Amino acid sequence: MTCDCNRLGRWPVMTRRAALAGAVGVGLAAMAPAAALAGGHCEALLLTCMDYRLDNEVTAYMDARGMRDKYDHVILAGASLGALNDKFPAWNEVFMTHIDLAVQLHEVHRIIILDHRDCGAYKLVLGEAAVKDPETELKSHVAQLYAVRSAVLAKHPHMEVEIGLMALDGKVLQIV
Ligand SMILES: [Zn+2]
Known part of the structure; x- marks a missing residue:
């Protein structure tokens, strides 16, 4: 079964973190929470x-x-x-x-x-x-x-x- 975490609410967190990461020059992949990338x-x-x-x-x-x-x-x-x-x-x-x-x-x-x-x-x-x-x-x-x-x-x-x-x-x- 696939995870819907990304669609159901993890993205806003990642988006904020990604914005922060961009501001300090850190790559998105390094900042992405492991749970958001894992299975469901x-x-x-x-x-x-x-x-x-x-x-x-x-x-x-x-x-x-x-x-x-x-x-x-x-x-x-x-x-x-x-x-x-x-x-x-x-x-x-x-x-x-x-x-x-x-x-x-x-x-x-x-x-x-x-x-x-x-x-x-x-x-x-x-x-x-x-x-x-x-x-x-x-x-x-x-x-x-x-x-x-x-x-x-x-x-x-x-x-x-x-x-x-x-x-x-x-x-x-x-x-x-
Ligand atoms: Zn109460």
């Missing part, structure tokens, strides 16, 4: 919330796991809540469709769903009471993460589904 296989599909505060933390977390340039990334407000809720039903289909595509294009065999603390989407969709204190907040996330994991497994029984909750300092609580 990703380790995982990551689902996170859109929250701007955690962009760097999410990247750092995946880097620390040795996953740099090895995962597809889907972003929905609320992460697991965005993937499965009654308020924005279209989003449910978006997530599931992206899993199908990630399997088809990149042979993805693992889904990582990463919720986070102090999530505005949880307050908006479920109400303040659902996240009123850290313990209640954790329970709300665990229930939602379990529900999405079940929904994914119902459609992709052999998929590995990993779920977790990120604190605002970037630390991740793995949920089993």
Whole structure:
């Protein structure tokens, strides 16, 4: 299976790097990221919330796991809540469709769903009471993460589904 990374989003990165390379007189081939040139296989599909505060933390977390340039990334407000809720039903289909595509294009065999603390989407969709204190907040996330994991497994029984909750300092609580 061929990789669509180039068409689906790696090129803008390469284009910026190529522009930089040109500016300093370095050849394009030397600057091209290896992953963009390699074949089509990703380790995982990551689902996170859109929250701007955690962009760097999410990247750092995946880097620390040795996953740099090895995962597809889907972003929905609320992460697991965005993937499965009654308020924005279209989003449910978006997530599931992206899993199908990630399997088809990149042979993805693992889904990582990463919720986070102090999530505005949880307050908006479920109400303040659902996240009123850290313990209640954790329970709300665990229930939602379990529900999405079940929904994914119902459609992709052999998929590995990993779920977790990120604190605002970037630390991740793995949920089993
Ligand atoms: Zn959020």
